[in-house]
Amino acid sequence: MTPVLEAKNLKRDYHIPGSLFKPAKTVHAVKGVSFKVEQGKTLAIVGESGCGKSTLARMVTMIDPITEGDMLIDGRKVDIAQEPLTAEMRSKVQIVFQNPYGSLNPRKKIGDILTEPLIINTKVPADERRDRAMAMLKKVGLEEKHYGRYPHMFSGGQRQRVAIARALMLNPRLLVLDEPVSALDLSVQAQVLNLLADLQDEFKLTYVFISHDLSVVRHIADDVMVMYFGEAVEYGSRDQVFGNPQHSYTKTLFAATPRVDVDAIRARIERRKRVA
């Protein structure tokens, strides 16, 4: 079976033009990353800010062109620098952003937000667009009465549901989730993660899940890729990466993640008593 997404030696450079006082500079944001994701699976990309994970997300979503390397979506080579993007390709990959307060247009009603991808990319008539949006609202755990409301009338978790619904309107094969739960409260985070798991089962969706929260990654991912300064320093199945991390950065990352088990807390209190 061909993987939904395959990347071979993907690179992305940003050119910063020089000025009178500064010479031109090239930033290598992603330096040759290879991975593949099978249908219905989740690849988690982990790394600190500035490590190139969002640049990677922009390339996969075909927002930014690739500088070097190959990207295959459903076995088809895509390069937006060479040929313009077709509506068909655009509907295959969709993205959900981190901040649901910033990613929804405050002047548009939820119904308009959900039907807009259909207007742009398909020839679906208006009444069917409305029906599809209504159905999608229910799928993500909202109600039909929410169709005519504005984003400010919703809580953060509900807005993220709207953003997920919008991404699913075009029946994508691949969903890129750029820190989808890091702006949400703990209990809301659990609800959204459950929703994502349910939708994955129902639509056989493939996820590229970008996060810095290792506990979330451990819960949701099948494969994990750890990025550090534009390079993939660790790539393998979840159990491999969490069970036996190879690279020193991965180990640092695990050591830095707060532990909430009772034994760890007891050990910390003991240490504190000894110092005092």
Add this chain to the structure above:
Amino acid sequence: MSLLEVKNLTVEFQTASGPFRAVDGVSLKVDEGEVLAIVGESGSGKSVSMLAAMGLLPWTAKVTADVLTFNGRDMQAMSDSDRRKIIGKDIAMIFQEPIASLNPCFTVGYQIEEVLRIHTDLSRKARRDRAIELFQSVGIPNPEERLGHFPHQMSGGQCQRVMIATALACNPKLLIADEPTTALDVTIQKQILDLLMKLQAEHGMGLIIITHDMGVVAETADRVIVQYKGRQIEEADVLSLFSAPKSVYTKALLSALPENATGERLPTITEKLTDAEIFAGAVR
């Protein structure tokens, strides 16, 4: 005697649809050398209660409390100028967004020396030496050079270190850290928390950490207060909170942690709990 003692604190805001009670009957105590964590989801009134205790809320907020004392002095009866002498000196605060809480128009050195100029009678030279010493203690490399930098020239983690250095400038007795690591990466978060704990132990200050992150609580606190919608739900020492939570809300919150998940799905008990059930299950 406790360092900070608050009894039955209530904060109300006037809104178009009548008064809104952001904090409802919160009581807390912090002793010297103690780390208290206040944990709650957004809108639980954890930041507002601390801002109210420090008198930093705008006049639109109505603050009432039976007792509000710092080091035995009544903060409510105090004049504004007396309170300003305490705030920034004996009580210091670190805010969530390190880059936003520094003034972009001044160098970080100016901003840290400003605190010293207002609260101490050190000379210009002594202030500069103290600033360098503080930068060293929070782990900023090349402090002499760094003092002349502007906030935009530093990373988020470095800015948070500057904020901590500024807060520690006058050796405060109580440090309030409002979501000190929320905007930072996990590796930086670890460094900042370790630094806070180290400085707390060295100076023997009282430390209040406001957070929504159970991980931060587990890594730092001695005692924990759980808040929900402005009310106190549970107060316990950190070990009993995590090993045997008493209130339904704390139980639900801990079960929603991905680390504690057993199956494919995370339990979302809070979704089903009504406010009345949560408040009824409160353990004080």
